[in-house]
Amino acid sequence: MNCFKIAGPRTIAEALAFAAEAGDNAIYISGGTDWLVNGAKKVAGGLLIDLTQVEELTYIEERADHLVMGAGVTFSRIATNPLVWEKARCLAQAAAQIGSTQIRNRATIGGNVANAAPAADGVPPLMALDAEVLAIKGEIRRWVPMGEAVSDLCGGLMPGTLFAAFRVPLLLNSVSAFVKLGSRSTVSVAKLNLAARIQTTEDGRSRNVRLAMGAAAANAFRVTAVEKLWEGRSCEEALAEELAGGLVTQVDRLLAGRASLPYKREAIRGLAYDLVLDIGRAVEDGGRGNGRKA
Amino acid sequence: MLLEFVVNGEAKAVPIEPDEKLLTVLRNKLGLTGAKEGCGEGECGACTVIMDGQAVNSCLVLAYQARGKEIITIEGVSQDGQLDELQRSFVHNGAVQCGYCTPGMIMSAKALLLRNPKPTDAEIRTAISGNLCRCTGYVNIIRAVREVAENLGEGSI
Numbered sequence A: 001m002n003c004f005k006i007a008g009p010r011t012i013a014e015a016l017a018f019a020a021e022a023g024d025n026a027i028y029i030s031g032g033t034d035w036l037v038n039g040a041k042k043v044a045g046g047l048l049i050d051l052t053q054v055e056e057l058t059y060i061e062e063r064a065d066h067l068v069m070g071a072g073v074t075f076s077r078i079a080t081n082p083l084v085w086e087k088a089r090c091l092a093q094a095a096a097q098i099g100s101t102q103i104r105n106r107a108t109i110g111g112n113v114a115n116a117a118p119a120a121d122g123v124p125p126l127m128a129l130d131a132e133v134l135a136i137k138g139e140i141r142r143w144v145p146m147g148e149a150v151s152d153l154c155g156g157l158m159p160g161t162l163f164a165a166f167r168v169p170l171l172l173n174s175v176s177a178f179v180k181l182g183s184r185s186t187v188s189v190a191k192l193n194l195a196a197r198i199q200t201t202e203d204g205r206s207r208n209v210r211l212a213m214g215a216a217a218a219n220a221f222r223v224t225a226v227e228k229l230w231e232g233r234s235c236e237e238a239l240a241e242e243l244a245g246g247l248v249t250q251v252d253r254l255l256a257g258r259a260s261l262p263y264k265r266e267a268i269r270g271l272a273y274d275l276v277l278d279i280g281r282a283v284e285d286g287g288r289g290n291g292r293k294a
Numbered sequence B: 001m002l003l004e005f006v007v008n009g010e011a012k013a014v015p016i017e018p019d020e021k022l023l024t025v026l027r028n029k030l031g032l033t034g035a036k037e038g039c040g041e042g043e044c045g046a047c048t049v050i051m052d053g054q055a056v057n058s059c060l061v062l063a064y065q066a067r068g069k070e071i072i073t074i075e076g077v078s079q080d081g082q083l084d085e086l087q088r089s090f091v092h093n094g095a096v097q098c099g100y101c102t103p104g105m106i107m108s109a110k111a112l113l114l115r116n117p118k119p120t121d122a123e124i125r126t127a128i129s130g131n132l133c134r135c136t137g138y139v140n141i142i143r144a145v146r147e148v149a150e151n152l153g154e155g156s157i
Helices: A012-025 A075-080 A082-087 A089-097 A109-115 A123-128 A146-154 A224-230 A237-254 A261-284 B022-029 B085-092 B102-115 B121-127 B139-151
Strands: A005-007 A026-029 A047-050 A060-063 A066-070 A132-137 A140-145 A162-169 A174-181 A192-200 A206-214 B002-007 B010-015 B048-051 B054-057 B070-072
Touching: A012 A026, A012 A047, A012 A162, A060 A082, A066 A082, A075 A089, A075 A109, A082 A089, A089 A123, A089 A174, A089 A192, A109 A123, A109 A146, A109 A162, A123 A146, A123 A174, A123 A192, A123 A206, A132 A146, A140 A146, A174 A261, A192 A261, A206 A224, A206 A237, A224 A237, A237 A261, B010 B022, B022 B048, B048 B102, B054 B102, B085 B102, B085 B139, B102 B121, B102 B139, B121 B139
Parallel strands: A005 A047, A026 A047, B002 B070
Antiparallel strands: A060 A066, A066 A162, A132 A140, A132 A162, A174 A192, A192 A206, B002 B010, B048 B054, B048 B070
16 A cells, blocks of 8 residues: 555544645545545545544435435445435435445445446436535535536546535435346446436326436436436336337447447346336335335 | 554554554454455455444455444454354354355354344345355355344344
8 A cells, every 4th residue: 555644533624624734635535445445546645534433424314305414424324214215215225235234334425426436326326316415625615416526526626525415305206216237136336227216297107307327438427318208108118118228229329349238238128127117116105205115 | 643442342552554454453463363354355255343333344444444443353252262152053054164254254144133133034145245155155154143043032142
């Protein structure tokens, strides 16, 4: 490993003070499960700011019309929190499938987003849920839409930024789901992942559809062309087949010439079915708020 | 810097470097060699220890992050020279072959039973899904954990 200094703030204010002092040489880590594998070289000679003991980053609450959680919440907590299952079902489903029990006990939602891995399982659910992240740098605090945050992270535009919290708007009559495919059933990096959120009309049709895909490009993104196919439809096999076709078109475009294309264009079809049928079941269960526990 | 934490019930103060991992401190500075470095990246679970009641990969925890924490390693589960129930059950059920994964496997099972004394088979499988065993095929491991759970009164582990 490399030589660096380390700081352990107990509050967000202390963390920001450490970052201000170190300037461009500071890097935040949370659980560190990704960072310890391949990130250590990025802080050579600098200051590592360990956020794991900042209690202000570890809440999950319903506030007015949002579900809000600190960026330091672990995936174990997300995967076992009834409020998240009720209000942001796809995020709880993703959390339950990330890594192993040991990794979920350490890895956090903030770290998962900040690490900006193309296959990060936490990102498509947050995008599908229209979530925003509270980004703090120096005196500037602002809620950034997930799409913007992810593309800025991939472009290296958010150095020294502290992610403090995520908020998910709560919508009536809405449900969401997450599905992924990896090389084994657990402890598996996604080869593809999908998350969707819909609102339902009184006659069971979908509206206000959000669909996000990960592991097919440098970062997860909303698949707006396929969202349009979903609008006004009920969640049945006929819709799954149509969405599968739309997603294959996306995969063909993104992965042209890649060795993984033949596999992924078949895989995405299966995921489309899993996603639509899971959301269909959740709708039948009478999903309210942002979905209910499966 | 000095890492102050509790290991197997004893308060410790150990000089550490900023880039040191919890696993290397346990093994090289405290002589607790039960936890193993298999893969070094959280895939195999051979380094599993319990930190504040939760199973963690000690290869993916910076030693500094363990400040103020309570750690239990495989060396801490036996009491008064007697094997823990889980250890006895692993032996009795033939759940140990080469033994490399065993300390991590037992710590994952221990963390599960501390939190959930009556787990289902699915919960046992989830709890050890981050622990690779290349000898036993897992059947006897799951049987060993189940047997302890069946014999436990709630909260007695």
